[in-house]
Amino acid sequence: MIGVDLIGPFKASSRNGNRYCLTATDFFTKWVEAIPIQDKTAAATSQALMDIFHTHGAPEVILTDQGREFWNKVNVQASTNYSPYRLMYGREPRLSSEITGDIPPLVEVDGIDEDTVADYLQARAEKDEEVFDKVRLNVEKAQEKKRETYRRRIKKGTKCFKILPGMEVLKKDERKRGRLGRTMDPDWPTQYRVTEVGDNNLVQLETLDGHQLKTQTPYASVKPLEK
Secondary structure: OOOEEEEOOOOOOOOOOOOEEEEEOOOOOEEEEEEEOOOOOHHHHHHHHHHHHHHHHOOOOOEOOOOOOOOOOOOOOOOOOOOOOHHHOOOOOOOHHOOOOOOOOOOOOOOOHHHHHHHHHHHHHHHHHHHHHHHHHHHHHHHHHHHHHHHHHHHHHHOOOOOOOOOEEEOOOOHHHOOOOOOOOOOOOEEEEEEEOOOOOEEEEEHHHHHHHOEEHHHEEEEOOOO
């Protein structure tokens, strides 16, 4: 599963006219790709994603807010204790600044037969699986730590809430960020009703007179209406 985000527009565009940057993050390895694009149209966004997929392959799940601008705060950051490069490619990166002599080969190829290749691939797969097991354990520990932090906040009286279907909520105005002349506008201007809470940190909203919004809303962008 990857999370996709759009950053921009930037005030100064590049020589190619790029004013936005599309980022894609693999939630398991934390590997990040950044692609500059000229605008945030569907054509430019899909082409940037295809460039990433042609390099690394297509993911099973793509997580966005399904809106005009992607949401970048829906994933839980968990420490894997491994670099993203190690988890993505099975080895640590070798930078040019670290190479002082001839570049050593990753694998000696002289005299290799099919059995040797099969043994190498089997050993590599077993080693990677051991690392992935450790990563899963580290992620579970990090998530448990996050849950414990949440429980402590509740115990101390810190304001926390859970969104449920049927609740009336306020929706944060994300478009206000970065716009000039709107600093005095309310942050939570509109009331809605929750119709569905998904497992992907998104909620489905409808207006109080029953008109459903076309796109889902990030969980972090709603809060209960205090009556």
